[in-house]
Each structure stands twice: as structure tokens, then as C-alpha cells.
Amino acid sequence: MTEVIDKAFAAALYADGDEGLDTGASLLAAAPEADAELWRRGEELVRRAWERGWQPADVIRMVGRAQDDIAHGTDRAHQTQLAAELITTETRRYGDTLPPRWQAQLAELIPQSTPRTDRFSQATTTLALYRLLLRLPAIEPVGPAPGTPLHAPPPPGHEEPRILTRIRALLAKAEATGFPEEAEALTAKAQELMARHTIDEALLASRTHAKDTPGACRIGVDAPYETAKAILLDAVATANRCRAVWNEAYGFSTVVGFEPDLEVVELLHTSLLVQGTAAMTKAEAGQRAGGRKRTKTFRQAFLLAYANRLGARLAAAAEDVTVESPDAGELLPVLAARDVAVTSHTERMFPETSTTRVRGATDHEGWTHGTAAANKAHITPAQRHLP
Template sequence: MDEFEQAYARALGAGGGEAEVDAAASVLAAGGDGWDAVAERTAGRVTRECAARGWGAADLVRMAGRELTVRHQRLAEELERGGALGEFARHERLDRFSAAGVLVELLCLYGRLPRITAPTPPRTAPAGEGSKVLGRIRALLAKAESTGFPEEAEALSAKAQQLMARHSIDEALLGADRPGGGPGTRRIGVDRPYEGPKALLLDAVASANRCETVWSADFGFSTVVGHEPDLDAVELLYTSLLVQADHALHRGPSRRRDFRESFLIAYAARIRDRLTAAAGAEVAARDDTDALLPALAARDLAVRDTTRRLFPATTTSRLKGRDAQGWQEGETAADGARL
């Protein structure tokens, strides 16, 4: 173990204490032209250890911004892209000691991260037209976001939602006839502030799309369990609905925390009702329900069993809205949200 590795180990053992971090930063900054290689070697080892404990690259970047600063997050992104510490220092206009300090603080955060359930990709059966359908859905959503005409945006978004539901149902029927498919997981960030109501909105979108969620409040993400087309739909819809909720909040009459929290809880509850009704209507409109209902039930059971296997010990959280005006405004915004 080289001198910087030893200094970093002391800083980590001291819980990222200022004196130990400064000492490790001094050792790295004094490394001459080889400091980039030393930093890369240590950072690579630490991130590999994180991966072995269930943390992906996107998780580490998110945790850097969540627990430290935007500058630490930029360094995390630089490391994830294979960039060098010296290049980061030049971009940030930092001296060597300051840049080294940012690195040591970041690696101390990584080193303290506990073991978590690793994400598992869905077991995808042989592909049919899925990639083409998802391409059409993304194109429709892109057009909806870029148009300046609200009626056109709503029509495009509605068409995208219709394609999502139809694609999921078609995949359920195909999956019943071909082996190899199965649910997997996807992590979706749930950012501050108002993480609880945002996790509730994600759960609303997930349950309407035959998925389940487990919220890891301490780490700022939810794990969504489901089949691949449903995971795609959940991520696309949640992102869109969250942006719409944020726009409505900024136009709202109050910035009080109770108002905004109640707004988002009511928004999530009403969105749950709308999406569940829309999904039910899509199933009811089919003329092949005799084959469809058992296929959907089998997928639901597979998702539930996978969730229980991966997360055997979970608790249920209950959120309460405390502001009547915020609740009413949230329901109104959800009624007008484009699905």
C-alpha cells in the first residue's frame, strides 16, 4: 500500500475528519506528475469495492451531490467518465491541495457506503417489436415537450400513454408463450426536497404499470421491480409527471412547506386513480381477455415474488397532508396533468 493509500485509510477510519482529510490531500498533492495515476488507482479500487456492495456508477454520482456538494458531484461524474484529477482541478480552477481534498472527501463518502441490494436486469425473452415501439413512444414524448401548442402536446402525450399500455399488454401475452422472461429492478432517484411525496408519486405510477417500489429513504432512490417494458413506462411517466408537478408548484399561491407537501401527496393520490383507471380501461377494451387476464396475473405474481425475495424486510410509510389548500391545488394539478 503506497503512502496516499495509507493516508486515505486513516481519513476513512476517522470518519472523514478534517485533519485526516487534509493530511491525505497533502500527500496526494505532493505526488508530483504522478498524482493523477495515484488518484486514479485509489479511486478505481474504491469504486470497485462500492460496486461489489451493490452501488452503481449513477448511484455514486447521485450520493455525491446528495451528501456533499455540487463540486463533489462534478468530480464523481469526471471519475465515472475516466477523467483525471488534474483535469478536474483545471476546470474548477483549484490548486492541487484543494482538488485533492475534494477527492479524499468523496472517497471517504464512498468508503462508508453500506452493502445494499444490487440491481438486477430483467430476464428478457427474445425481442420482437419492443424496441421499435419504445422508439415511437420516446419520439412522441419528445414532440410533446417541444411543441408550443398545448392541445398538440396533450394529444401526443395521450398517444404515448396508449402505446405504453398496449405494448405492456402485448408483451404480457407474448411472455406467456415464450420462456426466459422475468422481472428485474431499476433504481430511480428520488431527490430532495419532499422525498416522501415524490416516492409516493413514483409508487403510484409503478403500481398502475404492474410494478412494485421499495423506497430507500436514506439513500435517495426507489427500486422499481417489474418487467422491462413496464420499467421503461414507469421511468418515462414518473419523470414527465414530476416535471409537470414542479411547474404547477412554481405557479402556486404559496411556498410554505406544509402547502407544498400536501400538494404533492394529493397530486400523487389523484394520479394513482387516473392511471389505474386508464390501465383498467385498456384491458377492458381488449377482445382477448380470456388469455390476457391469466398472463397479467402471472406477471403480477412474478413481480410480487421477486420483490419479497430481494427485499424481505420492508416497512410501510404513511404520509399525511396538513394543508387543505395545498391538497386541493394538488388534486387540481393532477386532473390537468398529461398522461
């Protein structure tokens, strides 16, 4: 049993090229008695991914991005489901000791039954997934690996602050409504609550002398137009006193900041991206109605302009909220100290980073419509016009 798996792995996982997948799959297809050990090996590979800094959402994202194995005939949907099942069963061994972000990611993994295929196809998909897991490199960890004792484990029944639940509900309504005025009002209220939440948490940590330190999270930046989406995320992160480092090869940005600010960045970025995509689709429909056929350059320019303009608006809004706070005298040095802590933590995590030159937008109509959409995205409680 073990010998069969070792031979299959040697052919499919450790050899170059795709030819070994057929050899390994043939060996496994003829040995149903090896299925239990094969599954155990898969859980071990998942565990090694955790030790190298990966998290459940990261692994699922990498499976979805894999292109080479699709050409060999493996089923991406089946491979994703297999990964979800492995992750779900492997993480059960940690009980309730997983950090909240892990619990949230696992809650989104809902393994579903996939149509049964012949043993050869099943083995091919399994080996392709195992090969991907085996070859995942070490990346910057954004939290402890499963099984590591937590310094401050969440109490039983721990839930997110009620204010974040309200913010989620407001943004969800803003994204769903078909009335721009209503969306603006809902987003404005959500932004007001976000700013209040961030300031309250910073002052509380300072007044109680809490030993609060920056953390990090990863946010997926999916194709197409990932450059513009990464720029938007960077703008949202910077406005909320976080730092974002984009990893283009793996399709995610690592955002560094204090936990309340990270939560705000995730919520606001997701909502603004949804709003921007909806506005882009509407503007594009108008262009097509006017006889325009090319849309790729329009979309690229639209999203770049949208991210660029929102960056300016978010920065101005963040400054206004801070200056107008009744505790501004106490707040400013507190925020300055937190900025220094975030910058230092980012530099420790990423001692070597590079600056990427963004390809300029070449579509005037796309840039104009994107800027207009950013101006309409209501992100501050007080309506202000930037010159």
C-alpha cells in the same frame, strides 16, 4: 509512493472526523509522483461499489447528496466531475459487455474539465470522494455487476424498440408545449402506445414460452418533497404491474417488474413529475399574486394531492385498457401470473420492509389545486371522469 498514499488514507479515510482530511491532503499535495497510483486506487474503490450493488447513477446521486464534506471546504461540482471521470475510465475495461441500463447511465456522464486548483484543494476533494466511496454499504443489486457474463448480451447495434422512441418524443413534446389541450392530446397518445407495448410484450412472452423473469431498476427521488414524489412513483409503478420500494436514506426507489413495464414506469413517472411541477409553479404564482407568502405547505399539499389523485386515475386507466383488449380472455391469466412473479421477486429482494406514515397535508388550497392538476393530467386514451 505507495507508503505516502497509505498514510494519507489512514488519516483521511479510516479515521473518524474531518481533521484527517487536512493531514492526508498535505501528504498527497507534497507527492505529485503518487498521482497515478492515487487514481488507480480511486478506480478500485469504484469497482468495489459495483460489487456492493451500486450503479453509476447511484454513485453520482450520493455524491450530490453528500453534505458533510461541503462544510469542510470541498467543491461539490469538482467532486462530482471527479466521480464522473473515475466512473468513465473504470468502466472502459468492460468494453461492450455492459447491460443497456449501464450504457444509458454512462452516456449521461459527460466528464467536463474543471478549473485547476492548488494541489492541496485537489487532494482534499479527492480524499473526500474516496471516503464516500469507501463507506458505501452493500445494497440490493438490480442487475449483474460489470464483468459478469450476461445470459443474453444485446446484439451489435442493439437499440430500444421503435415504439419507445415514439413515446419519448410524444412525452417530450407534451412537457414542452405551453398549450394544455395539445399536452393532453400528446400524453394521451403516448399512454395508448404504452399500454399497447406492455400488453404486446406480455402476450408475446406467453405465446413463445419465453423464460422471461422480473428485473429491477432504481429511480432517483430527489428533495424537496421527496415523500410526495415517492408516492407518485409508487402509483405509476403499481398501475403498470410493478412494485416500488423507497429508500429514503439514499434518495431512490427500487422498482421491480418485467423489463417492458420498467421502461414504461420510468418514462411516465418522469413526464408526470414534470407536468405536476409545472402545474404547481403556475398555481403557486396565482397564490402569491393573491397576497399569500407561505409556499412550503402549499407545495407539499399540492404534490401529495397530485400523487394521490393520479394513483386512482392510473389504476382505473390500467384496468380499462386490460378489460377492453381484444385478447382479454388470454391476457388476464397471463398478467395475473406476471403479477405473482413480480411480487415474489420483490419479496426476495426485500424480505424486510416497513410502512411509513405520511404526514398529512395541512394546506387546503394546495390540496385542491393538486387534485385539479391531477385531473387535468391526461393519462388515458379515452377521456373518462372518475367519480
